[in-house]
Amino acid sequence: MREITNEIKAEIKDMIFDYYAEECEVDKASINDNTSLQDDLESDSLMLVELIEMTADKFDMDIKLQSIGKYMLKTPMNTMNDVIDMFCKVYQFGNDIVEQ
């Protein structure tokens, strides 16, 4: 398990907000932890794939999409907070996220 600092958490959150703001063509300031992926942003699974790829590049990780998929079976992604939480766990546990 990798240690995660507050700075890394903030970096992850910023990356996620930046991505959704640009991709969904909304003002970043209008996104908060409770923003709904579906209702507010109409996001799709391909956006999630891009975020996973960005995270893998940024933190030099090898992430299997199926690990994320299995994690999401237990923990559905509804709000921005869910996404931030998942990507923090990805940073910490990598492909072992499925056991969290």
Add this chain to the structure above:
Amino acid sequence: MFKKIFLFNGIGPSYEKLLAKLTPELMDKYTFYYETACIKLGLSKDIEKNHGYDSKIAQWLVPFICDRVIYEHCISKGITPDIGIGYSSGIVSASACFKAIPHEAAWDIVKSHRSMLIALDEAHEELDTGIIVGFSYDDLSELLSKEFSTDDLVIGSCNSTFHSMISGKASAVEKAIELCNNEGALKAFRLNTGTAFHHSIMKKYSLEYIAYCNDLKYNDPEYPMMSVFDLTVLSTAEQVARENHLNVYTQMRWDLAIKELEKLGATEFFDLSANGSLSKFSRVGRKCKMYTFDDICS
């Protein structure tokens, strides 16, 4: 060297989503072409007023006309392709835009699918397609081969390293969706197409389409095309004809075709689908620029 690549859209996205993206100027052009096509095919220009099989044909016609309008818009702005590639029925669009066949022939090809829908109904064949996100081609092949014969289910198109379209018997598609969800798909869902495009089972239902393609006179395309079936560059009438023949009932490898284009020097892709549906699954992990319709218009 093929630097600029035009991507042509297939039947798939809802027509409302495509039309919502067109600018008023392009919508005018679209309306003219669409109404002309409807008169030729004996359809109502109001999509909702078509019933039964005609309803589907009227809807399937939309991406063809949208692609044409956007293609002509690109050309008018001085954006010209070095090569083009069609996704599924996008092959027909590319063939028409590159003048290998007349646009009227492309409309007739769409109409020829009417007999396919009738034949499927008469045979009481329940077919479907589905989308799986989160598996590589090899991982998905391995997973599906344990559970299904290729008579029942195939990967109709591998679209990227993480995105595939499966095709086959409706019951097999349903079961595969469940299996993939349990095995960690980020998303897996049925498309409820009632057809199994890019599965060999479609050959026997596509006789009118095949006959039409056989009778059609093809010209050398104005720009070459990349084959999504055997990854070769198509520059003659015969090669484009073959690409069109194979369509409907042959498995595609969109992922490898795009990769091949990168090897051949691609630096810029132009997604001609109004809603960017091709670039969505093609752009991840790519260094090349991938322009959408919004980019082209801005």
